[in-house]
Amino acid sequence: MSLKKKISMTVNGEAVSAEIDPRRHLVDFLREDLFLKGPHLGCEQGACGACTVKVNGQIIRGCLFLAVQADGSIVETIEGATKSGALEDLQNAFMRHNAMQCGFCSSGMLLAAAELIEKQPHATRAQVREWISGNYCRCTGYHSIVNAIVDVLSARANA
């Protein structure tokens, strides 16, 4: 007897239906079944943050969330966030500050940063550092990433 479940959800604004194994993680479903390669697999334990995606408006670990749990939900990956333009100033700031090298952490980093800017528009540098400590970067040493986020926070505050 097949254990597969029928699920349907919205991914980056589009309706998606599938029949999948309950054990399939959301991030694997997005990457392998929907070919959305933006979110990455790092540790598969929830620690590194490379798999971060948005479900129903909040960031979650795609490796600690089953695709079946997303049934009836609104899912957003970096691809959708880019298309909608919601991350434009953040992405520009990342480029200006050289906050990306290999890019592996960037998808998760940007989505995490976006939630910070939304929830704590007056975050201090220390708060920014604490918030993004859930996303590992092996290349940049983090300062450029923090600078980019602080840049956007102050630009928006002064807007």
Place this chain on the structure above:
Amino acid sequence: MKAAQFDYVKPKTLSEALDLLVETGDDARLMAGGQTLLATLNMRLSEPSILIDITGITELKGISVQGESLRIGALVTHTEIEDSDLVAKHAPLLKLAVPHIAHRAIRNLGTWGGSLAYGDPAAEWPACSITLQATMIIRGPSGERRIGAEEFFIDLYTTSLEPDEILVATEIPIASKDQISYFNELARRHGDYAVAGIAAVAKKSGDVLRDCVFTFFSVGATPVVATKAQALIDGQELNDQLIKEAVEIARSEIEAIADLTNSAVAKQHLIGVLLERCLKDMLAQK
């Protein structure tokens, strides 16, 4: 690594979930936030044949004040606690603790009840629930029962919950006007498992602390309350000398257990460090 195969069911009501638990026994695992469970399954440290997702059960959600108690539903997420005005007002200790729990993405899904039911020695909520004298509300096939937080945590990853029971909510006496709180956690990196931690409250008037509770976590198999240090401080004018004595007593009354990060001797030392910081902070609080 990927989890082994399992079936998945999402009951709509608490009684449905309880019936399922009885039917499936140890072959099933309850899932709330899944932030610990899914990692465990990913590593195949557990291979249940079925996952019972309880996140659809509205009865387990919500934060409310009922009389003199703050009721927190088992499915309330760490983020909801972080954002709650009711918690900020009536159980400020929790607000102090929440930023120490992992990271935002985990907090968005992880739950109050999940952390309590799992009973990880390094977790924040078990210690906080003891400090705040929470009452656990549990439902099983034979109905509802209540148990105090201190009795609820029995041993390593072992709580009073029977295999066919579900933690439904907790009730915490709302903070009195003169209550102050202190929380601190030492970890190698922010968000890591605690190396040692303290969750403390006291009633303050002038420089005198009364009804103090100092609960230490990640130093033993369950959170540990420093009853002798509490007795020493209670009703006394707090000063450097008293703090020093309290630190010594706390270090001698608690028998710490080593873990992968620190020896028992190191943990013993850190108990004193945390209590000193706590008392100095409480002395300075208005």
Place this chain on the structure above:
Amino acid sequence: MELNGEQLIAAPIPDVWRGLNDIDVLAKSIPGCEEISRVSPEEIHAKVMFKIGPVRARFSGKLLLSDVIPEQACSMAFEGSGGAAGFAKGRSRVELKLVDGGTLVSYTTEASIGGKLGQIGGRLISASAKKIADDFFQKFAKELGGEVIPLQSAPED
């Protein structure tokens, strides 16, 4: 990882010794024991389900006895495989002594746990192992019709 301890069991030495060598008593005493058999006078095979919190790891292993001094002491070497969860390997020495109140069982154990259980699941290996050892002795004492008498001082780290 080291695990050393002492348990005082309210039962005479011959009973305790016999119990430690009795497959049926061991089957009922080892927490999570699913199968156990004596393959030879020195070799025991067992399947044990290790349960802590949500973790369920089924270990299949063997125990080899050596340096046996009847009714006094014995050594054992053990190794077990927990499938995807990991593996465990170690040595232990158990000594029996007649004291006031019954038999004092002292054990010293050195074990290494590898694989996932050792790396990640094993944040509190020594606490988990101690809990299992305590559970074992509670059940073992009950099987002998005696009980475990709490000792005043706990073992040093």
